[in-house]
Amino acid sequence: MTKAVQRAEQQKLDIAIAPMLEKDLEEVDHVMRLAFGTFLGLPDPLSFMDDADYVTTRWRCDPKAAFIAKLKNEVVGSVFASNWGSIGFLGPLTVHPSLWDKGVAKALMQPVMNCFEEWGTRQAGLFTFATSQKHIGLYQKFGFWPQHLTAIMSKNVAETSAVSQATYFSELSDDEKQMLLRDCKHLTDSVYEGLDLSREIRSVDKQQLGDTLLVWDNTKLVGLAICHCGKGTEAGTGICYIKFAVVASSPLPGYHFNDLLNACEIFAVGKGLNRIIAGMNTARGDAYMQIQRHGYRTDRLGVVMQNPNRPGYNRSGIYIIDDWR
Secondary structure, eight states, X not given: OOHHHHHHHHHHHTEEEEEOOGGGHHHHHHHHHHHHHHHTTOSSGGGTTTTOOSHHHHHHHOGGGEEEEEXXXXXXXEEEEEEEBTEEEEOOOEEOGGGTTTTHHHHHHHHHHHHHHHHTOSEEEXXXXXXXXXXHHHHHTTTOEEEEEEEEEEEEOSSXXXXXXXXXXXXXXXXHHHHHHHHHHHHHHHHSTTBOOHHHHHHHHHHTSEEXXXXXXXXXXXXXXXXXXXXXXXXXXEEEEEXXXXXXXXXXXXXXXXXXXXXXXXXXXXXXXOEEEEEEETXXXXXXXXXXXXXXXXXXXXXEEEXXXXXXXXXXXOOEEEOOO
């Protein structure tokens, strides 16, 4: 779609695209829940996600990467972009159901693509409904192509006999946190060049959304897991959500991955949570099989789309947990 056509559609609806401000968050949250709940056919669309919160957490993580669509001064859509160094992803992108198929989603894509360009994003991606050609078709217009499925998996953890020597980012001093962030960046960069989760780690710590778990082999950092916990986070009541986890490339990545999964289980039980949710791209075959052996079961599937059309870190031998919802 040309920029001229995009402008014509925006002018027809008098749509304005603008940075998201704190005063917009309540309206953004309402439209986001209504849109997803309506698409999924929920009896009460606004019950989507229960008391989990994607809007406030992501806006506070990076307000400059959040945008709204307004019609007659009312919020009718929104989108967020996330910067993980060489990796960038977008979502959620939502539009009020009364304006579906009116060009609003296309208009919201442009500031996201601008973010990726400004950040020097090497690999951009997103997670969407695998059975919706409308969603897939939209993102294809912007150079994204469907690849492997991502399984949203979960495990109940009322109690555990798991063992791990993991430490927690929240327990460090400010100076120690700065040093540890360099170690984390070195770890992620060794798995995929330029991958950097510093922004997410700092955001979870500053907003007190959960914690980042750190797995060691003697004095060497070999794994980390960024976890959200409970109400008002991206997890929801009673849930530990592993937003991102990775272990270093090594002769024994499966051993360290097992330790990382144990650490997440111990952490969840210690916080009084009874369920863990984790996303696993099926292209990471070794990690996908191992997390299944650990007792995780698939709740639903989505498809990852990437621009350019190459695997990125979604390939065999990579032990990463994430989903780009």
